Amino acid sequence: GRVCFFPRVVIVIPLSYAAVSPYRIHVYISFPFTRASIPSILHIxxxxxxxxxxxxxxxxxxxxxxxxxxxxxxxxxxxxxxxxxxxxxxxxxxxxxxxxxxxxxxxxxxxxxxxxxxxxxxxxxxxxxxxxxxxxxxxxxxxxxxxxxxxxxxxxxxxxxxxxxxxxxxxxxxxxxxxxxxxxxxxxxxxxxxxxxxxxxxxxxxxxxxxxxxxxxxxxxxxxxxxxxNRPKITDGTSASAIILAARQIATNVNAKCIASFTVGGNTARLASMKRPEQPILAISPLIKTCRHLAMSWGVYPEYCAEGVLDTDNFRSMLAVACEIGLKKGLVSNDTDLLVVTALEEPDHEAKRLLGDDGLHEDVVVPVRGPPPRPRGDSIAGIGNRHHLRPGRRQVFLHRDSDNDSRITSLAFYSFVRGRHVTGPANDGRGGALGRGRRERYL
Known part of the structure; x- marks a missing residue:
């Protein structure tokens, strides 16, 4: 029947059985308003x-x-x-x-x-x-x-x-x-x-x-x-947001056809999606669940790449993987169409997610470990070491706070002309680079 609620009184208005469909079982009761223009909140x-x-x-x-x-x-x-x-x-x-x-x-x-x-x-x-x-x-x-x-x-x-x-x-x-x-x-x-x-x-x-x-x-x-x-303004003041804003502008200026992102948790790709760039976003992750979650985000084409295939210690290898996937998906036609944004951190399967007391903040508790390993093989060398670069090549290094692996903290431009190098703070290898040379652009 139809139920009406009044203070201290409950009136039940019965309906004939013929008026009730036998298939309408477990139908919920709607309480639109307690009184005019005031939404009801059932504290259950x-x-x-x-x-x-x-x-x-x-x-x-x-x-x-x-x-x-x-x-x-x-x-x-x-x-x-x-x-x-x-x-x-x-x-x-x-x-x-x-x-x-x-x-x-x-x-x-x-x-x-x-x-x-x-x-x-x-x-x-x-x-x-x-x-x-x-x-x-x-x-x-x-x-x-x-x-x-x-x-x-x-x-x-x-x-x-x-x-x-x-x-x-x-x-x-x-x-x-x-x-x-x-x-x-x-x-x-x-x-x-x-x-x-x-x-x-x-x-x-x-x-x-x-x-x-x-x-x-x-x-x-x-x-x-x-x-x-109607692009939302990012006002959180984080360096990661600033990198995304810069990446969107760079992609437009260099006429990139696709923005690629290496990500573990998907935050980089979500930030890029939030700004609604003109280019599609290729999100490459070593976690299949991250790829499935990113399938919900606007303009994101997630791609799973196993940790054994994706060598995060070799940035040039990562670039080759990004180009290969972009070509396979038809997002780009050659390597110069791709701009790569990376804030890739090491996945920690022992981390635990905790909600704060107010329920509004979520923290990730990670076991204490030693410093990250230095880059190996063909990975980008640290600033202050000699770089074997082609004349006129320019790079942008994304530095990351040694006390907080999950955030990018600075964006520094360095120029290399005729093999000369620039001294500066050490790069621990966890940043990415933007460069022009060998017909590649990556960030």
Missing amino acids: SCLTKKDREDLNYMLGIGVDWVALSFVQRPEDIVEIKRLIMEYNPTNAFTPHVMAKIEKPSCFVGDSLEKIVQLSDGIMVARGDLGVECAPEDVPILQKTIIDKCRKQGKPVVVATQMLESMIDNPTPTRAEASDAATAIYDGADAIMFSAESAAGMYPEEAVLMQQRIINRVEGDPHYSLYLTS
């Missing part, structure tokens, strides 16, 4: 006992993403992340959490911003969001969610009723095509099918139509102008 866990059992099972089989429905507040994300660490404490590379925004309570105060900050990805679940909110509010809320995600560099998926009519028809309505295009113009990283591919009569046609819409929009000059004018 968003995870049932069955949800916890399912989560434990999913961690056992190694899922890449866990989507949490009906998120109301940031504490819901903290709860599921704590459960993931509790159920699987030895796994340093835990599944990512995607928050499904379906409740108006997410928009109270700064809740949405904190939810985006805590989550690894966001889904705009427009179906249930449209039940909880007025239909005319959904387009505005969609743009608000996408904007918050863009500013924090988190992938965002727009879902529900994208091409709904293609469940029964081989072609969509023009309004549906326009709706899908609008999500792309807004800056979504992905648009998702539900019933169109899960239960529809034309799943293949629906996917092909959606791909045609995406290709058409991304080829529109207005789309490029929109991305250029």
